[in-house]
Amino acid sequence: MKKELRRAVIAGNWKMNMTPSEASAAVEKTAELTAGKDGCDVILCVPFIDIPAAVEAAKGTNVKIGAQNVHFEEKGAYTGEISAKMLLEAGVEYVIIGHSERRQYFGETDTTVNLRTKAALAAGLKVILCLGEVKDERVNGITNEIVSMQTKLDLLGVSAEDMKNVIIAYEPVWAIGTGLTATPEQADETCGVIRAALAEIYGKELAEATTIQYGGSMNNANAAELLAKVNVDGGLIGGASLVPEKFDEIVTAAQAD
Ligand code: PEP
Secondary structure, rough: OOOHHHHEEEEOOOOOOOHHHHHHHHHHHHHHHHHOOEEEEEEEOOOHHHHHHHHHOOOOOEEEEEEEOOOOOOOOOOOOOHHHHHHHHOOOOEEEEHHHHHHHOOOOOOHHHHHHHHHHHHHHHHHHOOOOHHHHHHHHHHHHHHHHHHHHHOOOOOOOOHHHHHEEEEEHHHHHHOOOOOHHHHHHHHHHHHHHHHHHHOHHHHHHOEEEEOOOOOOOHHHHHHOOOOOOEEEEEEEEHHHHHHHHHHHHHOOOO
């Protein structure tokens, strides 16, 4: 395992939090606190309506701005949806696709996740692709099968070239927003299973070069232990990303690895 081949990435997922003025202040504060900590990439994925304010506040700083979803069609009669081209023109660099809250509450499937991923990559966005097992799947011992299958289905038809712009976020659904965290060993093992699935599709070299984050109640208290694991190349952080001081502590923890 060659952790030094991979770029660490700490990304915040603000979910449905922050008004544009709050977003502006939080991006500025995050940028101020994380300035010069270039041992990892720092990304904040903000609600669509906050994008202009966040992009403006992030200008000239180390903070990159992401969105939380994207539609797979270029344009048309898709009320309430946002295209990749719209995001790019607004200054967005990254987009989260397949978050468990999208799968759980908004009917996302591996098929739509795959379509969104391909559309985002074709347009020039970088993708943070989320996948992970639900509690029953872990309890019944089928986590490895589930995450391998999700990896293969979600990336169906994505070229090796495009994989340079894909980060995978392993997010056990039972750990998101619950305060329950996978143990560092569980996170490491399952990220390793995802890496093995990538190796099956794309070969070992690409698998070793792909950033795989852990997400699920990662915070300033547990980040260092999780990030120290060889297969954990960063974090996707929900709750703790809303408080710049806490998020900065996670960014700081990522400098050591
Ligand atoms: C997330 O939203 O991806 C997430 C991991 O949330 P939390 O850190 O709040 O569990």
